[in-house]
Amino acid sequence: MAIVQQSFSVKTSRRCEMIDITSRVEKVVAESGIRTGTVTVFCPHTTAAITINENADPDVVHDLLLTLEALIPQHRAGYRHNEGNSDAHVKSSLVGASVQVLVESGRMVLGTWQAIYFCEFDGTRTRNTIVKVMGE
Amino acid sequence: MAIVQQSFSVKTSRRCEMIDITSRVEKVVAESGIRTGTVTVFCPHTTAAITINENADPDVVHDLLLTLEALIPQHRAGYRHNEGNSDAHVKSSLVGASVQVLVESGRMVLGTWQAIYFCEFDGTRTRNTIVKVMGE
Amino acid sequence: MAIVQQSFSVKTSRRCEMIDITSRVEKVVAESGIRTGTVTVFCPHTTAAITINENADPDVVHDLLLTLEALIPQHRAGYRHNEGNSDAHVKSSLVGASVQVLVESGRMVLGTWQAIYFCEFDGTRTRNTIVKVMGE
Numbered sequence: 001m002a003i004v005q006q007s008f009s010v011k012t013s014r015r016c017e018m019i020d021i022t023s024r025v026e027k028v029v030a031e032s033g034i035r036t037g038t039v040t041v042f043c044p045h046t047t048a049a050i051t052i053n054e055n056a057d058p059d060v061v062h063d064l065l066l067t068l069e070a071l072i073p074q075h076r077a078g079y080r081h082n083e084g085n086s087d088a089h090v091k092s093s094l095v096g097a098s099v100q101v102l103v104e105s106g107r108m109v110l111g112t113w114q115a116i117y118f119c120e121f122d123g124t125r126t127r128n129t130i131v132k133v134m135g136e
Numbered sequence: 137m138a139i140v141q142q143s144f145s146v147k148t149s150r151r152c153e154m155i156d157i158t159s160r161v162e163k164v165v166a167e168s169g170i171r172t173g174t175v176t177v178f179c180p181h182t183t184a185a186i187t188i189n190e191n192a193d194p195d196v197v198h199d200l201l202l203t204l205e206a207l208i209p210q211h212r213a214g215y216r217h218n219e220g221n222s223d224a225h226v227k228s229s230l231v232g233a234s235v236q237v238l239v240e241s242g243r244m245v246l247g248t249w250q251a252i253y254f255c256e257f258d259g260t261r262t263r264n265t266i267v268k269v270m271g272e
Numbered sequence: 273m274a275i276v277q278q279s280f281s282v283k284t285s286r287r288c289e290m291i292d293i294t295s296r297v298e299k300v301v302a303e304s305g306i307r308t309g310t311v312t313v314f315c316p317h318t319t320a321a322i323t324i325n326e327n328a329d330p331d332v333v334h335d336l337l338l339t340l341e342a343l344i345p346q347h348r349a350g351y352r353h354n355e356g357n358s359d360a361h362v363k364s365s366l367v368g369a370s371v372q373v374l375v376e377s378g379r380m381v382l383g384t385w386q387a388i389y390f391c392e393f394d395g396t397r398t399r400n401t402i403v404k405v406m407g408e
Contacts, residue, residue: 036139036141060182066214097229102141109266111179113181115183
């Protein structure tokens with residue numbers, strides 16, 4: 001059994017933004033030498049998240065962020081947390097702190113249109129992403 | 137350590153639909169011969185998802201799809217993606233592309249009322265589900 | 273390869289509540305003796321969930337539950353499930369039945385502000401949480 005963990009930083013440039021990190025995760029998988037197993041992509045922040053969605057039309061990302069903003073606006077009557085980012089914490093839990101992708105023949109098993117995104121909900125910041133590959 | 141990956145197709149018959157795939161995943165786990173470990177159920181599509189929810193009363197699935205439709209209707213002012221399925225992409229990221237279930241004594245460790253569902257949000261289509269069991 | 277599974281119960285005292293279970297999961301990881309790998313925290317209930325969010329200001333949890341209640345109220349026109357907890361089933365699928373956390377040097381790799389929460393959406397009840405550590 002082989003287990004490899006690496007991390008990389010992600011610089012965000014807007015309050016809400018989705019950044020395609022697929023090639024950076026693929027690089028960790030390739031360098032691990034693991035042929036079959038799984039890779040976990042983990043976000044160690046509570047106002048950000050990781051998700052999988054379309055890699056082709058950037059309008060999909062636009063529409064996803066638009067919908068999240070419509071459902072979970074930055075300000076809501078009754079919010080108590082005084083940093084003005086309660087919305088970002090909610091989005092983080094709904095989108096999720098990690099994704100898991102299968103690895104076969106040394107590569108990630110992603111659908112034709114799938115990319116892995118780091119989701120920033122309270123930027124701009126320098127963020128961290130931790131990647132762990134397990135298999136053989 | 138043993139690692140087994142299999143996939144199967146799922147035919148959907150409505151635009152939005154949840155299909156119980158528990159027995160098909162259980163079959164992969166049984167055939168793997170793995171006694172203890174985890175199984176990852178992965179959806180390689182960006183307008184569909186995988187979730188765990190109640191297996192008994194089909195009204196739960198009805199109410200879940202009704203709520204998703206109310207929160208994320210097919211059309212929204214400001215949508216740019218021109219395929220008319222931006223809602224499906226949003227639902228995909230909120231529900232999630234995969235679930236992970238524990239395996240013990242050669243079987244999935246699911247609660248009494250838990251089933252694994254393939255969630256179609258932009259049908260009808262023929263979809264794919266990829267299952268990976270890791271353990272020993 | 274080492275694989276360890278343990279479970280513990282969680283008593284909830286309100287209909288909707290988030291309970292920090294980080295130290296209980298950390299205890300399972302420590303007792304497993306596993307130095308590097310992953311830990312999966314799984315909720316075997318369909319009206320509850322597991323998530324990761326802020327460990328410092330309890331107002332974040334308040335605001336998260338407030339937002340979920342605003343988006344997914346207990347009663348909605350069209351609900352068919354006759355147990356009055358359709359909202360809890362929806363929240364369960366949106367927040368998710370499990371989280372996966374990386375393990376390195378025998379400890380969970382969590383960000384400074386991250387805690388693992390058991391999310392009760394249909395209490396009060398006595399619930400179960402299953403933890404599986406895999407690695408070496």
